[in-house]
Amino acid sequence: MNDTLTIEEVMTGIGRAAKDAAAELAFAPAEAKARALEAAADAVWAARADIIAANAEDLKFGEDKGLTPAMMDRLKLDETRIKGIVDSLRAIAAQKDPVGEVIAEWEQPTGLKIRRVRTPLGVVGVIYESRPNVTADAGALCLKAGNAVILRGGSESFHSSRAIHACLLEGLRAAGLPEAAIQLVPTRDRAAVSEMLTATDYIDVIVPRGGKGLVGLVQREARVPVFAHLEGIVHIYIDKAADPVKALDVVLNAKTRRTGICGAVECLLIHRDVVATIGQGVLRALAEKGVEVRGDAELSKLPGISAAEEDDWGREYLDSIVAARVVDDVDDAIAYIRKHSSSHTEGVITEDPEVAERFFQRVDSAILMWNASTQFADGGEFGMGAEIGIATGKMHARGPVGAEQLTSFKYLVTGDGTTRA
Amino acid sequence: MNDTLTIEEVMTGIGRAAKDAAAELAFAPAEAKARALEAAADAVWAARADIIAANAEDLKFGEDKGLTPAMMDRLKLDETRIKGIVDSLRAIAAQKDPVGEVIAEWEQPTGLKIRRVRTPLGVVGVIYESRPNVTADAGALCLKAGNAVILRGGSESFHSSRAIHACLLEGLRAAGLPEAAIQLVPTRDRAAVSEMLTATDYIDVIVPRGGKGLVGLVQREARVPVFAHLEGIVHIYIDKAADPVKALDVVLNAKTRRTGICGAVECLLIHRDVVATIGQGVLRALAEKGVEVRGDAELSKLPGISAAEEDDWGREYLDSIVAARVVDDVDDAIAYIRKHSSSHTEGVITEDPEVAERFFQRVDSAILMWNASTQFADGGEFGMGAEIGIATGKMHARGPVGAEQLTSFKYLVTGDGTTRA
Incomplete structure (x- = not known):
């Protein structure tokens, strides 16, 4: 120069x-x-x-x-x-x-x-x-x-x-x-x-x-x-009609495969009806993999789960940490996502096609995943070759x-x- | 309120x-x-x-x-x-x-x-x-x-x-x-x-x-x-291989059908070799329709053509006025358009497909017309129904x-x- x-x-x-x-x-x-x-x-x-x-x-x-x-x-x-x-x-x-x-x-x-x-x-x-x-x-x-x-x-x-x-x-x-x-x-x-x-x-x-x-x-x-x-403030909603094995596989992969990429999940939204079953199973498995789980008032009563602070909601960790909270249903999850996501990638785990369809229609993020790991949010995995990045604007x-x-x-x-x- | x-x-x-x-x-x-x-x-x-x-x-x-x-x-x-x-x-x-x-x-x-x-x-x-x-x-x-x-x-x-x-x-x-x-x-x-x-x-x-x-x-x-x-600073290039009848029809329509719309031509670029033939014919016809022609040094020597000022180049008249100048060839026309157009719509009149292809490839405007009136620059005429407008960005x-x-x-x-x- x-x-x-x-x-x-x-x-x-x-x-x-x-x-x-x-x-x-x-x-x-x-x-x-x-x-x-x-x-x-x-x-x-x-x-x-x-x-x-x-x-x-x-x-x-x-x-x-x-x-x-x-x-x-x-x-x-x-x-x-x-x-x-x-x-x-x-x-x-x-x-x-x-x-x-x-x-x-x-x-x-x-x-x-x-x-x-x-x-x-x-x-x-x-x-x-x-x-x-x-x-x-x-x-x-x-x-x-x-x-x-x-x-x-x-x-x-x-x-x-x-x-x-x-x-x-x-x-x-x-x-x-x-x-x-x-x-x-x-x-x-x-x-x-x-x-x-x-x-x-x-x-x-x-x-x-x-x-x-x-x-x-x-x-x-x-x-x-x-x-x-x-940033990728990525949410996964675990529906009451989720398959327990798919929920476990997808969430573990979405959080732990690589924690530092923008498609890594940062917040889990768990349907109230399956907190004690699928929810607990998933959270325990995450903890066993060394992931720190920060739960809402309800979840933080469970063993091994710390209490989330206000700034844990809508936060990109890019680290071995995940936030988790209980929601009433898919609409509650959608409303929460609308408020806290960065419109990058969100996922839904359910066997109910109507729930998936509602999620697909009403969540306005660039990429929506149904029963698939959010870590697939990548141009290569989409068959588009290399990418400069993931655009979150419309x-x-x-x-x-x-x-x-x-x-x-x-x-x-x-x-x-x-x-x- | x-x-x-x-x-x-x-x-x-x-x-x-x-x-x-x-x-x-x-x-x-x-x-x-x-x-x-x-x-x-x-x-x-x-x-x-x-x-x-x-x-x-x-x-x-x-x-x-x-x-x-x-x-x-x-x-x-x-x-x-x-x-x-x-x-x-x-x-x-x-x-x-x-x-x-x-x-x-x-x-x-x-x-x-x-x-x-x-x-x-x-x-x-x-x-x-x-x-x-x-x-x-x-x-x-x-x-x-x-x-x-x-x-x-x-x-x-x-x-x-x-x-x-x-x-x-x-x-x-x-x-x-x-x-x-x-x-x-x-x-x-x-x-x-x-x-x-x-x-x-x-x-x-x-x-x-x-x-x-x-x-x-x-x-x-x-x-x-x-x-x-x-704005629509629309140019039409009349090539040496232009068909005289098409040139006349298209230019007259492009200028006089409605002068106040953004697809109306505002500047004609005429190949040197056809100034005395097609060029003069087109300019005379425009003048007869009451259009004021503002020519460059060369064209303003012709009867009935006034001399363009510097600010006539790259100007949107939206009126019964047109600028006109002589160019050496299609590349000269393209270079001029690159400098003065608003990237809205430009046209080329030629029977030579290589010239048209070069114009299509090298002019970077939203709409390019070959042997067609620039007044077709309209969502309805494109079969797209109503339009809010013509976007000139990319x-x-x-x-x-x-x-x-x-x-x-x-x-x-x-x-x-x-x-x-």
């Missing part, structure tokens, strides 16, 4: 370059984009020693900064994780190219032929935190969708992201695509984030991916449209955000000198 | 009521919504004398305020126009209900069955200007899509909108739907608009429909997502915004005690 420029000047330069690159990418052949991603995958694998060395610098910085073990773990790269990055790049390269797809096609009585065709969005700004692999995933998905992308990683992963970004540039060069297609903000200065959030002239959409601090900043400052990406993208969700469309109308009466 | 409340309190009350109504509307039966719209149509027709009387008050206010004849015309209601409102309500009632539609459905190797199902957006805020019929159209389309709507019409149409709104409420009551489904802001105070633009707790999306002043206000103040609705909705564009979706996932490995 040229130190004589202000952050604003640097970001304006990046924005302009991205917009020019986007105009070119919009009609880049599918083969060129796939080739760039394949070449980037090769480059990442070839440079794995350099990437690990760069990562070591970040780990040192993180240690000095006193990052938590969980954050240090997210930051760390080793050969296995780099293999994961390479595989993801190749998988995105192999996906169907979304741009130019005819989404709908019809003819009007006037003789006009109308096609609705998928197009890139333009320039995507991705603001993320410590995971360096997001550099590759987000860069690759945006390129696949024909978008230019401006990546702003967390300061903790600065060196790792830069090393990975260098490989993405190699890929772009190998395919003859503009290098400004994937830009990494070359400064740790936080002011760059504010510049991105207000760059309505250059950025079409911001994809934030991070914790509460980032989400709050985005909500306060963003003038550019944002794919809302809130505008444009909702649920897993893959290449297709990073596109828009336009109408192509063909006449024959046709005029309107 | 209760005068002891502040605007903020009034708007918060409206927002809360809308949110509650939206929760109920989300699962309102399709039949109930259709019945409400039919009953509203009956009520509008029955109340036509009252509506015309209310409109007379607005016309008086408009006259005192010194509105232009064009604005007075937009404001005016007569029995024919009220018949138009009634027909539009019935047409929306008869449309397919979008809510609950299964957009996609597939099964994963895990056994999970995944459905992507259309849902309402929630609460829509519509901010519009003088046309009173928007009250009915916007209210009806939002209801059809299962959304609650907060309507804020221009102060000029205050009485007319109120009279039409009363009929919509009759329809809601007749169908047993909550009256807060369609609310009209009960004050002329402009502060209500600012409240709506920042009501992120209550409003999911703002649909602005109006001129530059409103669009600017929305761009500056909106914290709620917005369906960008810019997020969520683009082009004509009808009931379907006012929806979101969610994923419904069915397992059988399925857990993630």
